[in-house]
Amino acid sequence: DVPLRVxxxxxxxxxxxxxxxxxxxxxxxxxxxxxxxxxxxxxxxxVKAPDALRMLRSGSFDVMSVQxxxxxxxxxxxxxxxxxxxxxxxxxxxxxxxxxxxxxxxxLQSKFNAKVLTLWPFxxxxxxxxxxxxxxxxxxxxxxxxxxxxxxxxxxxLGATPVTLQFSEVYPALxxxxxxxxxxxxTSANSGNWPEVTTHLLPLSVSGSVQGHFIxxxxxxxxxxxxxxxxxxxxKELEDRMWDMAVNATGDALACxxxxxxxxxxxxxxxxxxxxxxxxxxxxxxATLAAVxxxxxxxxxxxxxxxxxxxxxxxxxxxxxxxx
Amino acid sequence: xxxxxAAFSGFFIMLGLMMAGIPVAVSLFxxxxxxxxxxxxxxxxxxFGNQTWSMLNDFVLTAIPLFILLGEILLRSGITDRMYxxxxxxxxxxxxxxxxxxxxxxxLFSSVSGSSVATAxxxxxxxxxxxxxxxxxxxxxxGTVAAGATLGILIPPSINMxxxxxxxxxxxxxxxxxxxxxxxxxxxxxxxxxxxxxxxYPHWGGRVEEVAPLRxxxxxxxxxxxxxxxxxxxxGSIYFGWATPTESAALGVLGAxxxxxxxxxxxIVMLHxxxxxxxxxxxxxxxxxxxxxxxxxxxxxxxxxxxxxxLVAEIGATQLQVLLLLVLFYLILxxxxxxxxxxxxxxxxxxxxxxxFGIDPVWFGVFLVILMEVSLITPPLxxxxxxxxxxxxxxxxxxxxxxxxxxxAMILLLLVGLLIAIPDLALWLPRLMFG
Amino acid sequence: xxxxxxxxxxxxxxxxxxxxxxxxxxxxxxxIGAEVLLRRFFNVSLQGADEYGGYALAIxxxxxxxxxxxxxxxxxxxxxxxxxxxxxxxxxxxxxxxxMAAMAAFAAWRAVTTLLESIDYxxxxxTPLMTPLWxxxxxxxxxxxxxxxxxxxxxxxxxxxxAADRRSLNAWHxxxxxxxxxxxxxxTLGLRGEVLR
Ligand code: NA
Ligand code: NA
Numbered sequence: 001d002v003p004l005r006v007x008x009x010x011x012x013x014x015x016x017x018x019x020x021x022x023x024x025x026x027x028x029x030x031x032x033x034x035x036x037x038x039x040x041x042x043x044x045x046x047v048k049a050p051d052a053l054r055m056l057r058s059g060s061f062d063v064m065s066v067q068x069x070x071x072x073x074x075x076x077x078x079x080x081x082x083x084x085x086x087x088x089x090x091x092x093x094x095x096x097x098x099x100x101x102x103x104x105x106x107x108l109q110s111k112f113n114a115k116v117l118t119l120w121p122f123x124x125x126x127x128x129x130x131x132x133x134x135x136x137x138x139x140x141x142x143x144x145x146x147x148x149x150x151x152x153x154x155x156x157x158l159g160a161t162p163v164t165l166q167f168s169e170v171y172p173a174l175x176x177x178x179x180x181x182x183x184x185x186x187t188s189a190n191s192g193n194w195p196e197v198t199t200h201l202l203p204l205s206v207s208g209s210v211q212g213h214f215i216x217x218x219x220x221x222x223x224x225x226x227x228x229x230x231x232x233x234x235x236k237e238l239e240d241r242m243w244d245m246a247v248n249a250t251g252d253a254l255a256c257x258x259x260x261x262x263x264x265x266x267x268x269x270x271x272x273x274x275x276x277x278x279x280x281x282x283x284x285x286x287a288t289l290a291a292v293x294x295x296x297x298x299x300x301x302x303x304x305x306x307x308x309x310x311x312x313x314x315x316x317x318x319x320x321x322x323x324x
Numbered sequence: 325x326x327x328x329x330a331a332f333s334g335f336f337i338m339l340g341l342m343m344a345g346i347p348v349a350v351s352l353f354x355x356x357x358x359x360x361x362x363x364x365x366x367x368x369x370x371x372f373g374n375q376t377w378s379m380l381n382d383f384v385l386t387a388i389p390l391f392i393l394l395g396e397i398l399l400r401s402g403i404t405d406r407m408y409x410x411x412x413x414x415x416x417x418x419x420x421x422x423x424x425x426x427x428x429x430x431x432l433f434s435s436v437s438g439s440s441v442a443t444a445x446x447x448x449x450x451x452x453x454x455x456x457x458x459x460x461x462x463x464x465x466x467g468t469v470a471a472g473a474t475l476g477i478l479i480p481p482s483i484n485m486x487x488x489x490x491x492x493x494x495x496x497x498x499x500x501x502x503x504x505x506x507x508x509x510x511x512x513x514x515x516x517x518x519x520x521x522x523x524x525y526p527h528w529g530g531r532v533e534e535v536a537p538l539r540x541x542x543x544x545x546x547x548x549x550x551x552x553x554x555x556x557x558x559x560g561s562i563y564f565g566w567a568t569p570t571e572s573a574a575l576g577v578l579g580a581x582x583x584x585x586x587x588x589x590x591x592i593v594m595l596h597x598x599x600x601x602x603x604x605x606x607x608x609x610x611x612x613x614x615x616x617x618x619x620x621x622x623x624x625x626x627x628x629x630x631x632x633x634x635l636v637a638e639i640g641a642t643q644l645q646v647l648l649l650l651v652l653f654y655l656i657l658x659x660x661x662x663x664x665x666x667x668x669x670x671x672x673x674x675x676x677x678x679x680x681f682g683i684d685p686v687w688f689g690v691f692l693v694i695l696m697e698v699s700l701i702t703p704p705l706x707x708x709x710x711x712x713x714x715x716x717x718x719x720x721x722x723x724x725x726x727x728x729x730x731x732x733a734m735i736l737l738l739l740v741g742l743l744i745a746i747p748d749l750a751l752w753l754p755r756l757m758f759g
Numbered sequence: 760x761x762x763x764x765x766x767x768x769x770x771x772x773x774x775x776x777x778x779x780x781x782x783x784x785x786x787x788x789x790x791i792g793a794e795v796l797l798r799r800f801f802n803v804s805l806q807g808a809d810e811y812g813g814y815a816l817a818i819x820x821x822x823x824x825x826x827x828x829x830x831x832x833x834x835x836x837x838x839x840x841x842x843x844x845x846x847x848x849x850x851x852x853x854x855x856x857x858x859m860a861a862m863a864a865f866a867a868w869r870a871v872t873t874l875l876e877s878i879d880y881x882x883x884x885x886t887p888l889m890t891p892l893w894x895x896x897x898x899x900x901x902x903x904x905x906x907x908x909x910x911x912x913x914x915x916x917x918x919x920x921x922a923a924d925r926r927s928l929n930a931w932h933x934x935x936x937x938x939x940x941x942x943x944x945x946x947t948l949g950l951r952g953e954v955l956r
Pocket of ligand 1: 476478480482
């Protein structure tokens, strides 16, 4: 048997962790490949998300659930799969991910000695505010929690004040008014009880928070070609399940956060749902073109001059955007 | 996944190393390295650098040196000294005198600090010199500081509660509110114990100083204002939404700095001593925390916390028996894990048990935090013990801190019992406020 | 017993590093104070006070480890060691110095590797400031290297003393005694002046 040491997603993402745990426990059966897996959510073993790629390369874990945005610290190229404002719904995000996958995998193999098994989103990242808003225009002058350079660039373009806070500080910050708004997925907000401290939900998605399962190449190459194919088929099923959840669970979490009658599987709260106007969608596109893409171009081309060219041919082509 | 036998051997090896006088941090590190080398292979060890950086590069932990520096400046500018004098005027003749002030000050400070570590460092630095000078029983004094500081994670805000809430899908707002009544009750129990002990052994409660004339005592009440100003600054900036808890610590430092300037107590020599002291204490704590997080990483991968939790689950018993088993489990685990790591490692496996037995998750959060408080003041790995030892003005054996904390650990266990008997201690206030 | 000549030579450097780290924390307080006021009254955020806070803590730890080691401030339990004779104490104090050096060397090696990785990847902090990670890590890894150097020299000295002079070994590498602590405290109290009434 090939032993597989797996670092999973964060334990507060209980549903994702439950799926992963079950998947890896049954992997030998479902794929027919002789593996023995040991699984731990990443935070349970004290692993920080930005270290994921380095840990994969050094072989601390065989398989890791990676938050692409955080892991992009070591290579901004990966962030290109889901830049702020490029894919504003799950369908267009899936096209972008499929378009970028090959280049992404190549880069991961050559620089971090690891291979892509799955790529999938948590779900749309939307705005939660602790005061009345009716459109993106109302973000002017508000303090909004930001955690990436691209997001700060977008918020500044919108006239908001980006505030950096550690995740554990966001809840009290929203409660006490240190920050006025935070951006996360409806499901994460629900499990983190954000609706307790926020009142208005603007469901305009700025990204999908893409995640992936990556495997150390040395481990991967222990398998025969048939075994690799069998494992890839199993991983494809896992990937599809995660995409389904991003789409379906998000709808229910939105309903529950806003106290709608069809709320089923999440905690019910009473937030006000804000309608998205066409002007808001337009504004996000503007922000992406004017602020997000130029910033990313600078960072990514500094590491690899062909970066934006690759992006234009892949994600850019399906999204109808070009970085000059 | 390794067996319970190997896990317990590792534990006894660690204990042996510590007892042989190997530095505590190194003992943790060596056992982690041994486990990793035997069961996980070399690559696992190599990540130590990245992991140490990630663990240290943490704004929330930055509150530790900030709160220590705040305390050092207040201390070295004579402000806390005068505060204690003013309090001594009024409380000196109570049985236990300033020890009560000490608990009250810890409680007050806890309401602005989310961590027991910061509370222990600050109250310890502020209170210990005055207390030792007033002739209080050494062990009782040290125990009061170590135990009083555990209030830091029970009385809101509490970093531990925030982590528990987000991992177990429990309302953090309700958890915060749920900690208030048990926190106040714990203060009352601590003070009751001090009063009783000091009635039995009057000389433990410090010298009974001659009472100053009323006018003088009233005049000295002004000496209570500077610390109250700092508390108001730290607390107010959080409650009015100006700052996060860590940021409020920095405001506290600036406030203390301003007070020292006003009192013309600020000199380069004094400043340097305060800064060096802050660096010394912080790095002593952080070396242990680095090793503890590495140990947590290796035993987490080996599945030891899960193995132990599974043992608890498989025994199959009544709700009460399970709770008592969990008490025992956390007492044992608390011997070799730092509290945050311990919580993070066990919550995912313990929560299914909690749900299975129909235990209220808000109540369990309070229960868990009180057990973490016990762990903070019980050897061999009790963070508060080491911090209080670190800030002791006259040094001495760490056994003084351990013995002094023991009765307070018993009182904490008594509170656990009360909480099991009367769940409403935790649940009444959240029900009142959240419906 | 005279002062440890090795410690006496190394301490000024360690003190200087620790003072730098201390001033870093002080500067951080000012930065955070500015951040809070600007955010509250002018709706401007400096974005990064928290990031600098993280760096300050990591560097403080690395810079502070060596001074704490030279002053024998890292926690050790004395229950057993306190009851042994000169020879037993010497053996355990030597092992303590040796194991501390081993840990410090390992930590420094991995810290330098982490720094080299960050340079190699051109890693940027995943924050709005996009700080090149190697800048703060350079100071951090430098501090860890100095810590390893100090721990290594102390271990070499302890090894030499184990053969040559066990009394000095126990005095210079043992757990601090009560009287030593009190003596140091009295020096501090002298500086406080008015505090002693
Ligand atoms: Na608190
Ligand atoms: Na303990």
